[in-house]
Amino acid sequence: MRAISLRPMTRTLALAALAALPLSSPASAHDLERERLLQAQAEALEDAVAWDILEDLTTEVGPRLGGTPAEARARAWATERLTALGFANVRVEDYRMPTWVRGEEKARLTGPYPQDLALTALGNSGSTGPAGLTAEVVGYVDYAAFLADDPANQAGRIVFISNAMPRNQDGSGYSMPFGAPRWVGPNEAAKRGAAAIVVRSIGTDHNRTPHTGNTSFEEGVDPIPAAALAVPDAEQLMRVLERAETAVRMELLLTPRRLGMQPSGNVIAEVPGRDPSAKKVLVGCHLDSWDNAPGVFDDGAGCAIVAAAAKRVMDMGTPARTIEIVWFGAEEVGLWGARDFAERHDGTDYHVVAESDFGADRVWKVTTDLGEHRRAEADALRAALAPLGIASGDYDQAGGADVGPLRAEGAPGLSLRQDGTRYFDLHHTANDTLDKVDPAQLRQNVAAWTTMLLVMAGPVE
Amino acid sequence: MRAISLRPMTRTLALAALAALPLSSPASAHDLERERLLQAQAEALEDAVAWDILEDLTTEVGPRLGGTPAEARARAWATERLTALGFANVRVEDYRMPTWVRGEEKARLTGPYPQDLALTALGNSGSTGPAGLTAEVVGYVDYAAFLADDPANQAGRIVFISNAMPRNQDGSGYSMPFGAPRWVGPNEAAKRGAAAIVVRSIGTDHNRTPHTGNTSFEEGVDPIPAAALAVPDAEQLMRVLERAETAVRMELLLTPRRLGMQPSGNVIAEVPGRDPSAKKVLVGCHLDSWDNAPGVFDDGAGCAIVAAAAKRVMDMGTPARTIEIVWFGAEEVGLWGARDFAERHDGTDYHVVAESDFGADRVWKVTTDLGEHRRAEADALRAALAPLGIASGDYDQAGGADVGPLRAEGAPGLSLRQDGTRYFDLHHTANDTLDKVDPAQLRQNVAAWTTMLLVMAGPVE
Numbered sequence: 001m002r003a004i005s006l007r008p009m010t011r012t013l014a015l016a017a018l019a020a021l022p023l024s025s026p027a028s029a030h031d032l033e034r035e036r037l038l039q040a041q042a043e044a045l046e047d048a049v050a051w052d053i054l055e056d057l058t059t060e061v062g063p064r065l066g067g068t069p070a071e072a073r074a075r076a077w078a079t080e081r082l083t084a085l086g087f088a089n090v091r092v093e094d095y096r097m098p099t100w101v102r103g104e105e106k107a108r109l110t111g112p113y114p115q116d117l118a119l120t121a122l123g124n125s126g127s128t129g130p131a132g133l134t135a136e137v138v139g140y141v142d143y144a145a146f147l148a149d150d151p152a153n154q155a156g157r158i159v160f161i162s163n164a165m166p167r168n169q170d171g172s173g174y175s176m177p178f179g180a181p182r183w184v185g186p187n188e189a190a191k192r193g194a195a196a197i198v199v200r201s202i203g204t205d206h207n208r209t210p211h212t213g214n215t216s217f218e219e220g221v222d223p224i225p226a227a228a229l230a231v232p233d234a235e236q237l238m239r240v241l242e243r244a245e246t247a248v249r250m251e252l253l254l255t256p257r258r259l260g261m262q263p264s265g266n267v268i269a270e271v272p273g274r275d276p277s278a279k280k281v282l283v284g285c286h287l288d289s290w291d292n293a294p295g296v297f298d299d300g301a302g303c304a305i306v307a308a309a310a311k312r313v314m315d316m317g318t319p320a321r322t323i324e325i326v327w328f329g330a331e332e333v334g335l336w337g338a339r340d341f342a343e344r345h346d347g348t349d350y351h352v353v354a355e356s357d358f359g360a361d362r363v364w365k366v367t368t369d370l371g372e373h374r375r376a377e378a379d380a381l382r383a384a385l386a387p388l389g390i391a392s393g394d395y396d397q398a399g400g401a402d403v404g405p406l407r408a409e410g411a412p413g414l415s416l417r418q419d420g421t422r423y424f425d426l427h428h429t430a431n432d433t434l435d436k437v438d439p440a441q442l443r444q445n446v447a448a449w450t451t452m453l454l455v456m457a458g459p460v461e
Numbered sequence: 462m463r464a465i466s467l468r469p470m471t472r473t474l475a476l477a478a479l480a481a482l483p484l485s486s487p488a489s490a491h492d493l494e495r496e497r498l499l500q501a502q503a504e505a506l507e508d509a510v511a512w513d514i515l516e517d518l519t520t521e522v523g524p525r526l527g528g529t530p531a532e533a534r535a536r537a538w539a540t541e542r543l544t545a546l547g548f549a550n551v552r553v554e555d556y557r558m559p560t561w562v563r564g565e566e567k568a569r570l571t572g573p574y575p576q577d578l579a580l581t582a583l584g585n586s587g588s589t590g591p592a593g594l595t596a597e598v599v600g601y602v603d604y605a606a607f608l609a610d611d612p613a614n615q616a617g618r619i620v621f622i623s624n625a626m627p628r629n630q631d632g633s634g635y636s637m638p639f640g641a642p643r644w645v646g647p648n649e650a651a652k653r654g655a656a657a658i659v660v661r662s663i664g665t666d667h668n669r670t671p672h673t674g675n676t677s678f679e680e681g682v683d684p685i686p687a688a689a690l691a692v693p694d695a696e697q698l699m700r701v702l703e704r705a706e707t708a709v710r711m712e713l714l715l716t717p718r719r720l721g722m723q724p725s726g727n728v729i730a731e732v733p734g735r736d737p738s739a740k741k742v743l744v745g746c747h748l749d750s751w752d753n754a755p756g757v758f759d760d761g762a763g764c765a766i767v768a769a770a771a772k773r774v775m776d777m778g779t780p781a782r783t784i785e786i787v788w789f790g791a792e793e794v795g796l797w798g799a800r801d802f803a804e805r806h807d808g809t810d811y812h813v814v815a816e817s818d819f820g821a822d823r824v825w826k827v828t829t830d831l832g833e834h835r836r837a838e839a840d841a842l843r844a845a846l847a848p849l850g851i852a853s854g855d856y857d858q859a860g861g862a863d864v865g866p867l868r869a870e871g872a873p874g875l876s877l878r879q880d881g882t883r884y885f886d887l888h889h890t891a892n893d894t895l896d897k898v899d900p901a902q903l904r905q906n907v908a909a910w911t912t913m914l915l916v917m918a919g920p921v922e
Contacts, residue, residue, distance in 0.1 A: 059700045062576030070575070114531070115523030115755070118891060207668050208754070208891040232894035236755070239520045293669070294576070294697070430579060430669040433693035 066330030103255030347409025527791030528560030564716030808870025
């Protein structure tokens with residue numbers, strides 16, 4: 001295993017590559033292209049644009065929940081900033097979406113060991129009403145144990161599911177199996193007649209900043225109050241359940257509201273290519289965030305990275321293909337922007353689609369799903385990214401929530417996978433703030449996306 | 462510098478010391494005493510009592526603010542546990558104290574960049590009333606800048622002081638200068654006519670779990686609302702102030718209440734010594750905690766450590782001097798327990814007084830203030846602690862808030878100084894929870910306190 005030290009290694013490699021160019025003979029076209037790439041990477045590693053976007057968006061707008069006035073302020077801010085950066089055809093594509101907003105949230109064990117617990121409502125949670133509710137807690141170590149138990153033990157009670165999310169570089173396990181209590185637990189608990197459900201946060205930190213996140217209820221199922229306990233509080237509740245000799249009772253207050261259909265939108269900008277008939281390259285992120293933090297890792301950073309990279313390419317000249325920058329709306333609360341975008345646009349119009357939505361830490365691996373006939377292009381991308389310390393991954397795999405609907409329509413995809421080792425310490429929590437960002441790793445992302453655009457939308461002339 | 466690896470090194474040293482005893486000749490009395498000490502340390506490094514006390518207290522009682530029913534539950538719990546552990550003369554010394562309790566707490570910037578900020582009221586904060594207050598924010602980089610400004614710029618406004626607390630192993634700077642905004646800022650701001658004051662948390666973490674802590678107002682000064690912003694929020698507010706072109710306004714809601722005189726108490730237990738006329742050894746901690754966490758580092762750990770150490774000595778036999786264990790009440794909110802204790806007891810009755818109140822991480826240094834005539838005893842203590850990786854510090858210095866009043870009456874003191882590198886990440890925040898404890902370091906504390914008691918209260922027969 002080679003230790004990767006981001007900037008020093010990359011700059012050294014870039015300079016070494018430049019020095020290795022034969023001085024006594026004319027450089028080949030290939031050498032010149034390589035030289036230009038390494039130069040672009042070295043410059044991108046000094047990027048200041050991404051930091052500025054990220055700091056300004058998260059300071060001047062702050063939290064920006066989908067469908068709310070805060071998200072509308074973010075669209076106005078984004079339109080102004082993308083225009084100021086010099087992009088073409090900056091516009092908002094509006095849509096409307098069902099909007100949920102948080103209310104009060106409090107939990108207290110009333111017995112046998114009275115104490116408050118830190119928790120936060122999941123998106124789409126039902127309300128306890130302003131008076132709250134008090135019920136006995138029935139606890140399970142994981143979702144399977146909850147499913148296996150007799151619903152008669154759950155009816156009228158507060159179900160607690162306590163599985164722990166493990167820390168993985170690639171985020172493995174977040175959706176399933178470890179996210180099950182959040183994704184599908186509330187719906188299942190509602191069907192079983194539970195009064196409410198609390199789950200251990202689907203996160204890897206030990207801070208008392210619980211992880212929110214969306215859940216959903218089937219048509220016809222009345223949403224019950226559903227919340228995530230902070231990890232220390234889930235552990236505390238488990239200890240309490242293990243030792244209590246009388247029923248453990250919890251007083252729960254959650255008063256979220258549904259505001260009906262509200263305005264949201266996608267913000268789009270372009271770097272026009274030389275060939276308007278050529279398929280486009282889409283780079284995306286999501287502009288909305290959860291309401292409990294300024295949304296830095298999730299996903300202000302993604303928007304900063306893709307815009308800064310597109311600007312670097314634009315400043316080098318005109319690419320062959322048009323680059324489309326999409327700052328999607330309302331991702332967290334149900335992919336409303338992604339779905340609207342895919343309805344208006346055709347996935348087959350894209351040469352490739354890619355999004356940045358896994359924090360601000362370094363890109364460590366590239367995967368592609370371009371089809372076997374584009375293997376050479378996939379390999380060229382890998383060769384171009386290697387100087388940045390980025391490993392080669394699968395050739396038949398690419399992810400991304402917001403580009404998902406376009407991918408389903410046939411758009412080729414690729415992923416510049418970010419190191420998610422600490423992503424689930426921050427995401428969906430109040431701790432998703434600017435101080436968490438390592439500027440050197442943010443710049444490495446810009447260099448990786450610049451490189452990707454030079455390969456996929458190039459050559460730049 | 463030698464790297465200190467706690468348990469392995471200590472156990473190896475202890476075994477090596479045992480092995481080094483001359484097998485072919487009778488061991489001297491000194492050798493036998495040393496052997497017994499090393500054996501006691503090795504056993505203390507396997508201690509389970511401290512963890513059990515800490516887990517049980519913080520689970521079954523949880524947060525326990527001075528003067529509240531939760532602190533009363535803690536006294537009942539403590540009396541039962543100290544009795545069950547076999548200590549003698551377990552009792553509560555009651556007193557009454559003015560009691561302050563937290564209410565609602567919310568802050569929101571209303572312009573020019575609307576967003577919520579995370580903050581928590583300081584102990585003794587005034588109330589905004591249920592309607593809250595809205596005022597312009599005037600910010601200062603530190604306490605000196607606040608003092609230097611014209612009070613006319615502060616009257617009717619919300620004063621914000623933003624100095625950062627540095628991370629030091631020994632906690633240097635917590636009281637002064639970096640704690641000044643919290644300790645004396647609110648009183649000074651009130652005298653200057655400020656509507657309220659918010660300070661950057663006096664802490665070293667970057668979590669949105671703000672640090673509470675006491676402040677005080679002079680007689681005749683009406684308490685104003687006073688709160689600490691979480692560190693990320695203080696940084697956010699500073700960024701907002703730096704870039705805002707119009708007045709920054711904050712809406713503040715803090716509704717703490719004063720409950721008048723309420724019951725509190727110190728819980729006391731003893732290991733009787735062979736000589737009832739000999740001066741006693743007092744080991745202390747504080748049983749109360751802030752209300753926002755179960756008070757694990759501050760100071761459940763201290764109570765667990767001193768009681769576990771005293772029990773180890775008791776289980777070895779009878780010490781020469783009586784060991785008095787004092788779990789002080791109401792430390793956080795004004796040292797009410799310490800003051801009551803010093804009124805009832807005489808500092809000159811103690812051979813030495815010491816307290817554990819700096820978390821659960823390892824002891825790294827010993828300091829003493831026993832007087833020059835007890836230099837040999839001070840040196841013997843240092844020699845006994847060295848196998849645990851504990852360095853020798855000053856001979857004229859000992860600290861501790863709860864033993865302060867006894868020290869002022871003439872009690873000799875000593876300090877087993879804990880590594881505070883991460884103490885100010887946790888103390889006075891919601892994050893002061895059990896999961897933060899490193900059991901090996903907790904056990905090293907037990908070994909250090911056991912050692913201290915063997916030296917200062919011994920010999921045990």
